[in-house]
Amino acid sequence: MKAKNYIILCLSLSLLVSLTILYVPDVSENFESWLLRFLSTNAAVK
Amino acid sequence: MRIIKLALQALGLLLLIPTVAIATLRYEVSDNDGPSIVFPGGELVTGELYRGPEPDWSFTDDVSTIDLQLYNPLASRLIWIEESAGKIYITSDYMGTWLGRLWKHWAVQAYESDGLALVRIDKVLYERKLVRVFEGSVLDGVIAKKISKYRSRITKEAILSGETWVFELTRPDEV
Numbered sequence: 001m002k003a004k005n006y007i008i009l010c011l012s013l014s015l016l017v018s019l020t021i022l023y024v025p026d027v028s029e030n031f032e033s034w035l036l037r038f039l040s041t042n043a044a045v046k
Numbered sequence: 047m048r049i050i051k052l053a054l055q056a057l058g059l060l061l062l063i064p065t066v067a068i069a070t071l072r073y074e075v076s077d078n079d080g081p082s083i084v085f086p087g088g089e090l091v092t093g094e095l096y097r098g099p100e101p102d103w104s105f106t107d108d109v110s111t112i113d114l115q116l117y118n119p120l121a122s123r124l125i126w127i128e129e130s131a132g133k134i135y136i137t138s139d140y141m142g143t144w145l146g147r148l149w150k151h152w153a154v155q156a157y158e159s160d161g162l163a164l165v166r167i168d169k170v171l172y173e174r175k176l177v178r179v180f181e182g183s184v185l186d187g188v189i190a191k192k193i194s195k196y197r198s199r200i201t202k203e204a205i206l207s208g209e210t211w212v213f214e215l216t217r218p219d220e221v
Contacts, residue, residue: 006055010062017063018070028074031067032083039084043146044139045209 080113086121093171103129113166118159123152130187134215142209153211176213
């Protein structure tokens with residue numbers, strides 16, 4: 001993929017992700033729950 | 047060469063999604079009156095400021111989480127609370143790894159600054175000062191309460207090694 005198209009894709013995807021988190025119900029809560037599980041698992045001393 | 051370029055582009059997209067999601071959520075709650083589950087919120091505004099003698103903190107046994115706001119820097123977090131022998135404590139786990147310290151950076155900020163804080167419990171605001179507890183028999187009560195209340199796996203060894211930090215929430219004029 002050419003650089004110009006790739007940048008457009010990245011910007012579009014960023015906008016889509018942000019708008020989804022801001023405006024689709026429960027998405028932010030679900031993402032935070034997943035992030036909490038990820039941190040709890042990976043931030044502990046092994 | 048083309049395959050490597052495509053692989054790098056795909057990797058970039060995969061990293062982009064969680065990065066944008068985290069940045070969006072962090073920005074979304076940064077000015078809120080209180081934190082979200084993971085991300086720090088802004089200044090605690092609502093709630094009545096408590097004035098009077100030290101309350102009987104045993105009521106916090108029925109409180110799962112509280113809002114903790116540091117003044118320096120001005121940001122709030124959601125946190126567990128443990129009452130022991132008439133005093134209240136908060137703990138910060140995962141302090142032994144870089145990811146944990148990144149996640150729990152408030153503890154470093156509280157320890158390295160003046161520790162002044164505002165706590166909101168059941169819509170009541172309490173002025174407090176965070177004082178780190180390194181050792182002593184008081185830790186046994188905090189550990190017992192955290193295990194019984196939250197089914198935590200906290201140990202005294204974790205506290206003594208610095209993996210878990212314990213703070214007493216004292217009156218600001220007490221120390």
